[in-house]
Amino acid sequence: QEACDYRVTTGVPYFALKMSGSGGVLLSGENEALPLVTPFGDPYQNLDDPAPAPIVKKEGYDSLDYDICYNVPYKRMLRTYTKYTYWHTAIMRWVVVGFIGFFTGLVAFLLDYGMSTLLKSKFNMFNKVLEVYLPNGSLIYPFLVLLAFNILFTLISAIVTVIEPMSSGSGVPEIKCYLNGVKIPRVARVGTLFSKAIGVLFSVSAGFFVGQEGPMVYIGSVIGAGLPQLRSLLPCVKKFAFPYPYFRLDREKRDFVSSGAAAGVASAFGAPIGGTLFSLEEGSSFWNQGLTWRTLFCSFCATFTFNILQTARESSGGDFSSRPGQVNFGSFQNVHVGYLWKYYHLIIFAAIGAGGGLLGALFNSFNKRIAQHRMSYLLKRKGARVFWRVLEAVLVITATTLLVFICGAALSTCVSHSPDNSTSDTKMFESERNSYFCPLADNYNQDHVNDATTILFNSQEVATQLLFHLEKAFSISTLWIVFVLYFSVSCWTLGTAISSGLFIPCIVTGALYGRLITTFFETYNIPVLSEVFAEVYPGTYALIGAASFLAGVMRMTLSLTVIMVEATQQVTYGVPIMVSVMVAKWVGDIFNEGIYDISIHLKKIPYMEWESPEQMDRLSAEDVMSKDIKYLPLISKVETIDTLLRTTSHSAFPITQSSSSSITKVPILYREKRLISEGSDDVPLEQFVASMYQRPPASKPTIQSKAGGDGEEGERELVLHGLILRSQLVTLLENNVFIDESEQADPKTILSHNQMMKDYPRFNENLKRELTEDEKAKCIDLSPYMNPCPYLITSKSPLPQVFNLFRTMGLRHLPVIKATGSFVGIITRHDLTHENLHHVREQLKSSIPTSRSPLYRNV
Numbered sequence: 064q065e066a067c068d069y070r071v072t073t074g075v076p077y078f079a080l081k082m083s084g085s086g087g088v089l090l091s092g093e094n095e096a097l098p099l100v101t102p103f104g105d106p107y108q109n110l111d112d113p114a115p116a117p118i119v120k121k122e123g124y125d126s127l128d129y130d131i132c133y134n135v136p137y138k139r140m141l142r143t144y145t146k147y148t149y150w151h152t153a154i155m156r157w158v159v160v161g162f163i164g165f166f167t168g169l170v171a172f173l174l175d176y177g178m179s180t181l182l183k184s185k186f187n188m189f190n191k192v193l194e195v196y197l198p199n200g201s202l203i204y205p206f207l208v209l210l211a212f213n214i215l216f217t218l219i220s221a222i223v224t225v226i227e228p229m230s231s232g233s234g235v236p237e238i239k240c241y242l243n244g245v246k247i248p249r250v251a252r253v254g255t256l257f258s259k260a261i262g263v264l265f266s267v268s269a270g271f272f273v274g275q276e277g278p279m280v281y282i283g284s285v286i287g288a289g290l291p292q293l294r295s296l297l298p299c300v301k302k303f304a305f306p307y308p309y310f311r312l313d314r315e316k317r318d319f320v321s322s323g324a325a326a327g328v329a330s331a332f333g334a335p336i337g338g339t340l341f342s343l344e345e346g347s348s349f350w351n352q353g354l355t356w357r358t359l360f361c362s363f364c365a366t367f368t369f370n371i372l373q374t375a376r377e378s379s380g381g382d383f384s385s386r387p388g389q390v391n392f393g394s395f396q397n398v399h400v401g402y403l404w405k406y407y408h409l410i411i412f413a414a415i416g417a418g419g420g421l422l423g424a425l426f427n428s429f430n431k432r433i434a435q436h437r438m439s440y441l442l443k444r445k446g447a448r449v450f451w452r453v454l455e456a457v458l459v460i461t462a463t464t465l466l467v468f469i470c471g472a473a474l475s476t477c478v479s480h481s482p483d484n485s486t487s488d489t490k491m492f493e494s495e496r497n498s499y500f501c502p503l504a505d506n507y508n509q510d511h512v513n514d515a516t517t518i519l520f521n522s523q524e525v526a527t528q529l530l531f532h533l534e535k536a537f538s539i540s541t542l543w544i545v546f547v548l549y550f551s552v553s554c555w556t557l558g559t560a561i562s563s564g565l566f567i568p569c570i571v572t573g574a575l576y577g578r579l580i581t582t583f584f585e586t587y588n589i590p591v592l593s594e595v596f597a598e599v600y601p602g603t604y605a606l607i608g609a610a611s612f613l614a615g616v617m618r619m620t621l622s623l624t625v626i627m628v629e630a631t632q633q634v635t636y637g638v639p640i641m642v643s644v645m646v647a648k649w650v651g652d653i654f655n656e657g658i659y660d661i662s663i664h665l666k667k668i669p670y671m672e673w674e675s676p677e678q679m680d681r682l683s684a685e686d687v688m689s690k691d692i693k694y695l696p697l698i699s700k701v702e703t704i705d706t707l708l709r710t711t712s713h714s715a716f717p718i719t720q721s722s723s724s725s726i727t728k729v730p731i732l733y734r735e736k737r738l739i740s741e742g743s744d745d746v747p748l749e750q751f752v753a754s755m756y757q758r759p760p761a762s763k764p765t766i767q768s769k770a771g772g773d774g775e776e777g778e779r780e781l782v783l784h785g786l787i788l789r790s791q792l793v794t795l796l797e798n799n800v801f802i803d804e805s806e807q808a809d810p811k812t813i814l815s816h817n818q819m820m821k822d823y824p825r826f827n828e829n830l831k832r833e834l835t836e837d838e839k840a841k842c843i844d845l846s847p848y849m850n851p852c853p854y855l856i857t858s859k860s861p862l863p864q865v866f867n868l869f870r871t872m873g874l875r876h877l878p879v880i881k882a883t884g885s886f887v888g889i890i891t892r893h894d895l896t897h898e899n900l901h902h903v904r905e906q907l908k909s910s911i912p913t914s915r916s917p918l919y920r921n922v
Contacts, residue, residue: 124669130875160322168366170282172372229248229250270460271563284320321358325341325362328362329388331389339355459556478538523570527570542575615647624644675900684857687900697784700843702834858881876891
């Protein structure tokens with residue numbers, strides 16, 4: 064059984080219905096009820112069996128509660144709010160997102176400073192050893208020094224990652240799923256944040272073909288999740304807990320995570336608008352206008368924080384640094400060779416985009432096969448799994464270092480170079496060019512430069528700038544070799560046990576691809592085409608190639624276009640980038656999905672897409688809903704609840720009452736006249752409460768099924784009163800909210816909302832102690848704590864309507880009722896994934912008789 068509540072296999076609606084929060088209930092009709100099972104399997108099982116039930120462990124992924132539970136504690140809390148409270152929370156939202164942006168920018172700066180320091184130390188030592196042994200023709204010692212540094216950094220990154228597995232990879236797929244409503248274990252822990260930061264610091268410094276941009280999205284998201292609720296972020300220091308009572312709901316946390324993801328992109332690329340659009344397009348599944356403004360403000364705070372710290376680091380006085388983010392593409396403002404582009408070059412840009420889409424689809428296909436192989440063999444090794452994960456990372460960095468060394472020493476081209484004859488654009492990057500392995504060279508008085516080591520023995524940010532701005536500096540053979548090297552090694556590296564991002568490797572690979580095209584026409588002087596290509600600044604093709612390959616891999620469009628435009632600080636590139644990105648996405652979508660979606664599917668995370676699959680309008684809610692329902696009555700025995708929690712892994716339970724019971728409305732436990740059902744104002748309050756609150760005898764969640772032909776003795780239909788979460792049941796047991804079977808519950812003893820949310824977001828799945836026999840004999844009135852107004856849908860509603868309601872409202876559970884109002888099933892996230900919907904459709908196709916109506920023959 065899937066862990067996200069219930070597994071559904073039938074159902075769809077004509078309308079969506081919200082139950083009345085004032086206690087109104089849908090009355091059941093006379094239609095035949097679907098058979099429901101008890102929480103413990105056999106409907107005739109004796110629940111008083113003294114044998115202890117084993118605890119069922121939850122597996123898979125749970126869902127988040129984005130829908131508000133309007134129970135009595137929450138309504139009582141709302142009644143304490145004043146106008147000042149709402150103003151206060153609105154202002155504090157802006158303050159919190161401002162701090163999220165500040166801390167994200169601070170972490171980005173510290174990571175950037177740490178990476179530059181480690182890389183500088185590594186290459187300084189490498190240069191010293193190379194100067195000593197290169198004149199003798201010995202390259203083994205320089206190689207061993209470089210390899211030793213890389214393996215040391217790799218071990219640190221890999222060990223940190225295997226200790227905290229959630230810090231592996233970029234983290235973008237996990238954040239995307241979290242914002243979609245999936246509860247990923249340990250995704251927003253402070254330990255994961257530190258592991259991710261340390262891991263990416265050493266993985267980039269080790270020389271892996273990875274970047275820090277994806278991890279920055281994750282780091283910003285974790286800061287956004289933890290900053291508003293420090294008492295859950297730092298559980299080990301509760302005496303320093305942040306006593307702020309607000310923002311302790313999943314929907315509030317979701318909005319802060321969205322802002323943090325945007326701040327991560329903004330601090331990485333210096334693109335606050337692009338970061339906001341990235342969070343909207345690629346991350347968040349729920350959005351609103353207020354969140355747009357707060358997210359943009361958070362992104363600007365992150366960019367400003369990084370920029371002002373970078374200014375202080377460069378000691379540039381009062382002038383702001385030219386690096387608004389970790390990645391700097393260099394300035395495209397002063398172009399002295401050709402134009403940026405002309406209108407007829409859009410055809411060439413579209414062709415480059417198509418090639419980028421093909422290459423991106425090929426990259427995703429190869430990486431998927433590698434990931435499947437890794438999951439089938441490497442990750443299934445019990446006991447030695449950590450060893451093999453670390454060994455793979457060491458193997459990858461060893462192969463990468465060896466290939467880079469061979470490419471720079473044996474397969475590169477050393478070209479004659481005089482700094483005095485360089486163009487103004489080339490002089491900007493003179494300090495970044497090197498002459499490693501060139502026979503007639505002096506690092507301090509260069510007369511030759513090595514075009515391969517100029518790319519491979521620099522940081523990837525510098526390599527990107529060189530590919531964008533150096534003119535006629537790379538031979539076509541070098542570009543081809545380095546392109547194949549980057550493409551293959553990046554594909555292999557993605558998924559290893561290190562913290563890694565994919566943006567920068569894709570940008571470098573795409574820039575090599577674009578530069579390879581223009582260099583080809585420059586080298587072979589093809590009539591007409593060479594002249595057309597020569598009209599445009601060479602860096603333009605590298606930029607278009609980078610954007611198209613990145614779009615082919617990730618399938619981003621709007622946000623990628625804006626990020627690239629902001630990073631180049633050249634609005635003129637907007638149209639060419641947009642054309643190439645759109646074409647790349649269209650071409651890539653023909654073959655497979657984006658790399659993040661592939662990762663989500665391989666991990667079997669129940670991610671809900673934007674829309675339901677095609678040809679699903681013939682299905683209904685009853686085709687996908689779960690009938691294996693575990694439910695509770697309004698007044699339940701403590702023993703029954705405890706056994707239910709131990710023997711199931713469901714996250715919520717319907718609160719029901721048989722249609723033949725004398726109670727057909729939810730008992731009202733709070734004595735507030737304005738919350739009483741309509742039409743009761745003329746009834747004295749005491750009399751109304753007494754008449755409504757006639758508690759039925761404590762019962763167990765079973766349905767007594769008798770064979771009756773006239774319907775009078777048949778199965779009883781259920782009236783749905785509401786839903787109660789597993790975490791709420793555990794909280795009630797922990798707080799001993801018990802009453803004797805002969806007693807009435809006292810409204811004054813109802814737990815407050817803060818008491819119910821005390822353990823948020825780390826609720827216990829089961830009671831940590833054993834109940835005594837006296838406690839098991841008592842009862843709990845669940846009516847004040849359940850959600851009396853969940854969204855409902857009828858069993859005949861079409862599947863697209865079910866899907867849209869569930870996804871748009873961010874639901875966790877969707878009860879299904881018949882047209883008469885009787886409760887028949889429930890739908891959860893697992894039932895609406897594309898994989899399950901296709902499976903249900905195939906099952907129905909195979910089960911439909913050929914003699915049925917043509918309307919159903921092609922389901």
